[in-house]
Amino acid sequence: MLLVGLMGCVVGGCAASGGAECSVGADCASGVCQSNGRCLPLAEDGGLPPADGAPSGDAASEDAATPDAGPASDAGARDAGGAGCVPNGDGVIRREEVPLMAGLRATFRVATDVTVDMAGEVLPDGRRRWDLSGPLEGDRDVLVDLRDPAGAWYAEDFPEATYVTELSATEELLGVFQVGGSALRLLGVVSPDDGFTRTRLENDPAVDVLAFPLEVGERWTSEPSVSGLALGAITAYSEDYVSEVDAAGELVTPFGTTFEVLRVRTELERTVGLLTTTVRTFAFVSECFGTVATVTSEDDEDQVEFSRAAEVRRLAP
Incomplete structure (x- = not known):
């Protein structure tokens, strides 16, 4: 079920915490929602605070701490897809319009083995409308965190990693992701803990999960060899x-x-020996919010717009 988690990680990477004050960067005037659910405050001049994350002067406080993603400089926040991001509806999603960094988190409503409608409704302008807001059997809310891999047992094997997160709501395996250039890449898969039954798989080359800019008709491929311990x-x-x-x-x-x-x-x-397994996934990506839902098929699904899903994730309050 690696593809489930792979795309699920994209979801996790694109929305911030569902706290009391904000859920995503777009909820905040600064464009940065910290992992504690509080907006990064603006400085007195209306810009972002200094790189230490706290406003200057007497207003500095623990609540104004630097986001987990690192220094909150104006340029750094823009690169992360947070500060100042306002959806422009131009039909193109660029790298700077998708927040991807360690320290972000979001709540997703997750269901497994359920019926879905991936065809949706065709709108008068030719676009489509998909409704995943209703309850699904077995729904549960899952907090998805993007964690800094520094200090983890596998960190030295993935020095270019940006964050790690669970691959699936039903598994403990972590996807190791890199955000760089014009793509979000899956470097490999690891178990949370070291030990005799540890997992450490590396993709060579890394998988391009999202290749920016995104626009209808854009297409890309990845053909990694996977090796290591399972x-x-x-x-x-x-x-x-x-x-x-x-x-x-x-x-x-x-x-x-x-x-x-x-x-x-x-x-x-995925080809293991003589056995090939096919898995299909849909990811729904929105400007400034990132991936707000993913739907993954059962193994060996032959319908492109399938109606039975192994896992459905959608952004929740």
Whole structure:
């Protein structure tokens, strides 16, 4: 179920905490929602505070701490897709319009083995509308954190990693991600803890999960060789990913907002020995919020717009 987590991590990477004051950067005047659910305050001149994250003068306080992502300089926050991000609805999602950094988190409503409608409703302008706001059997809320890998047992094996996060709501495995240049990349997969049954798998080359800018018709592929340890056993296999931005439209989630989204369709073929398994995933990406929902098929699904999902994640309050 690695593709489930892979795309789920994109979701986790794109929204901040569902705290009392803010849920995502777009909720804040500064454009930065800290991992404690509080907005990064603006400085007296209306800009972002100095790099230490606290306003100058007597206003400095513990509540104005630097976001977990690091220094809150104006340029740094823009690069992370946070500060000053206002959706412009131009049909193109650029790297700077998607917040991806360690320290972000969000609540997602998750259901497994449920019926879904991926075709949606065709709008008069040719775009589509998908409604994932309703209750699904077995729904539960999951807090998705993007964690700094520094100090972890696998950190030295992935020196370029930006963050790690769970691959699936039903597994403990972590995806190791790098944010760099024009892409979000999956470097590998690890278990949370070291030990005799540890997992440490590396992708060579890394998988491009999202390749920016996103626009309907854009397509990219990744063909990594995967090797390392799986539950303590030496393993090696191959994967082929084909991703395409195949539709644009509106998406409704339990968060209560209608998001303007681009839909990224990904097909994964994993070959282990003579056995090939196919998994399909849809990720719904919105400006400034990032990926607000993912839907992953059962193994070996042959319908592009499938109706039975192994896992559904959508942004929740």
